[in-house]
Amino acid sequence: MATLKLTGVRKAYGAVEVLHGIDLDIRSGEFVVFVGPSGCGKSTLLRVIAGLEDITGGTLEIDGEVVNAMSPKRRGIAMVFQSYALYPHMSVYDNMAFGLTLEKAGKAEIDRRVREAARLLQIEPYLDRLPKQLSGGQRQRVAIGRAITRDPRVFLFDEPLSNLDAALRVQTRIEIARLHEGMEGTTMIYVTHDQVEAMTLADRIVVLNKGHVEQVGSPMELYARPDNLFVAQFIGSPAMNVLPATIEATGETTRVKPQGGALVSVPVSTPTAAIRQAVHLGVRPEDLTLAPAGGDGLFRGVVTLVEKLGEVTLVYLDTGGEKPLTAKLAGDVPLERGTTIALSARPEALHLFGSDGRAIRQRMRLAA
Amino acid sequence: MPAVLRQTGFWALVAFIVLFSVFPFYYAILTSLKSGTALFRVDYLPTSVSFANYAGVLSNGVFPLNVLNSVIVASVVVAISLFLAVTAAYALSRVNFAGRSLLLLTILAVSMFPQIAVLAGLFEIVRAAGAYNSLLSLIFAYMIFTLPFTVWVLTTFMRDLPVEIEEAAIVDGASPFTIVTRVFLPLMWPALVTTGLLAFIAAWNEFLFALTFVSNNDTRTVPVAIALLSGASEQEVPWGTIMAASVIVTVPLIALVLIFQRKIISGLTAGGVKG
Incomplete structure (x- = not known):
């Protein structure tokens, strides 16, 4: 549904540059995973795409339109955070409906979209509960549901599984893979430091190191033909x-x-x-x-x-x-x-x- | 030290503290129920109950008006302080701008000056603004000591709210004002109640400004009104009426604290440990 094009994207905090000119083309409907060691800039890159961080240099285009100065909402993105970031005082239903309410969507329309997302994620029984009454896995599903209801052009995931325990992580990973299959044409960008998540979910992996792109390719390409020592040693365990x-x-x-x-x-x-x-x-x-x-x-x-x-x-x-x-x-x-x-x-x-x-x-x- | 002795010592201390803080109020109630010469006898238990003092103070033309003035001043001070403090706290805790910590320190520094030091200057300002002898002057003056601590407490509290929740709201398309009113405010009730109540009490009890900026009997607030209660003659101090008036103005505060008790407790700890 949406293509992304990054051209020489740079991000600096004062004198410290953390992204040194990222060039990247993301195709419509693609599942791209940013992976790298901590501090490599992968989360910053995601936040730059989301619009939560200003771009210091270069351009970011979504569907051919430069969105550098656009608010996250107008970029048409939705984001799932590592810590779920649910609104603690709102019920699951209100959490999922919040974005649509701000858009002044009709009541019937909101209801239809929230229930549809809830059905997709199997959280219908919890719609009236508060986030604190849910388990970690359920909360993360609500967070994903909140993103789905907004029907975004680009889906962003910031280490969504790292707060879950091992068993739940595998299960939720499979659910995210299924979700991507079910939402044809939705572009998804996923940040993780876990190479298993990267290998299993990605159409293409972007390996980042110290603010540079080391290599972009399908999981098997990176595994079989690493471009450099860093990728060679980072992928594979x-x-x-x-x-x-x-x-x-x-x-x-x-x-x-x-x-x-x-x-x-x-x-x-x-x-x-x-x-x-x-x-x-x-x-x-x-x-x-x-x-x-x-x-x-x-x-x-x-x-x-x-x-x-x-x-x-x-x-x-x-x-x-x-x-x-x-x-x-x-x-x-x-x-x-x-x-x-x-x-x-x-x-x-x-x-x-x-x-x-x-x-x-x-x-x-x-x-x- | 044996455990029994330690226990006894502990409870003795508790009893002493309770007695120390409650006794004056208890004695005020006791005195307010007496009449005539009984006022000057020292009793620790009620001997006879008479509501004459209460009837007297309430039928005294201006006293109910003074109570109303106090309610108006304290409520408006709380409302304006909280509104300004919440909006300021958002900027001070979430917006990065040059001189932020300097500004925070300056706000705190304002509360450093003793009231008496700023009294003369404030008086000039109040008179120049034409607010002398009106409740407006008090509302304005009370902000000087309510705003520093409401801003500080709410800034600290807001800084502890997870950034991700705000970012989720930004991604959902919320403006800063929507974030403050629909996401942050509901999470801040304990802090709002606590700071609001403290501001209310401070404004309710204030004496010096109230004495200086208002000279009209109709526009006085309660603390000054009580101090100026006079008896039938110059020589008579109407202790019974004064005590009745004191009880009348203390009861609303006690009621407020009891009503919001649970919120206050969670509010006082909420800044320190993320719940």
Whole structure:
């Protein structure tokens, strides 16, 4: 229903700039998730879009119209806050009707829209209650309902699940996903620091770091082809192993020697000049497998810690490098601390990053 | 110290404090019910009950008018103070502007001056404004001590209201005035009742300004009227009538406090701990 276009959006508080020129295109009906560590500016960016913060520089367009100076209401946005932010003295019904009342909508119209939203969110039985008589999950549903009744062009969510307990979080996450499917054409922007929420909900993820956009892409794109070390280590849990390495041979495939590991071929082409250059070799814990007994594998080391989670076993391996190597092995793997094991990985699962942290692209994946 | 002794000591102290604060009022009631020479006998229990003093004070032409004046002045002071304080509190707690804390300190500083220090200057202002001898002068003067604390208490209280609620209202399309009247005010009742009541009591009891700015018997407020009650002759102080009048003007305050008691308690703590 609405497209958003951010061009060089900057936000500064006095001399401190927190957003350094954000460029972003959001398509109509898209579910976009802003993710990043705390202090990366994701919430500020959302508040800038909402109109709760002034834009210091750049332009924000909704449906092709510059809305920099427009009030939140005229932008046609609705927002769901982390702390629910319900009006404590109003019943659930009045909370949801408040925006419409201010718009001077007709009584019948208000009633129809409130009840419709209540039915959608299954909060009809609570319409007469006060917020304090509801549980956290119910309150968050009311907050979402309040946003729905206003029939916004753009839906904004500011960490809506972080105040809920684990079980409720999963359930509400699924409900939000269903809601997005049910509200065809409504653009949704969602801020979270939880990468599981980002991966499961997003059509596209925007990874932010220190006020910059690090990468924009679908969840699988970010997972499989991170643009840089930051995205590589931010997406995926446990984080990708990154080891300092040296290029030993260049050409169609590059041979690198990681610290504490064996010489390995990565299917990436590098120019001859790159020889002896320091790079970073990345490999995800889940891409590592136990090498057959007696085999050499890619990495050899002593097991320092084993964590069994049931469906996976996390193994920490001391390879003589700075940080232990993490491996995520499927199932319950009978390993003991102190044993020496070897781990290997498919060449396609290896990521190479230049000394500046930018990815050196793998041709095979590019073709795919 | 054994527990029994500590308990006894504690309750003895409580009893002393209660006696200390309630006894004067009790003795006023006692005296107001006496008549004639019984007034000058010291009794701690009522001996005979006579409402003659009450009848006397109420039938004294101007006293009921004085009570009405007090009610008008105190009510108007409370209404204007609360309105100004709520709107000021919104700006002082939620709008970022240069010199905000300086302004807050200045407001507080106003209450620093003793009444007697500002009396002469105020008198000039009141006379220049042509408000001498009218209730308007008192309403104006009482704002000087009601506004600093109403503004401060309400600013503190409003600052503690969650910002998200205001932002939700902004997103819902509410103007600042709508936010104050329809979102903040309903949440602030305890604070409003508490500060309003304190302002009412302060205005109700004020003596010095009331004595200075009004010289007309018809426009006096109660505290001055009581002080100026005179007996049949120069030498007679009409204690019975004075006590009856005092009881009459104290009862409304006690009634107000009792009515709003629960709100006051939640209001006094609400600023400190978010409920």
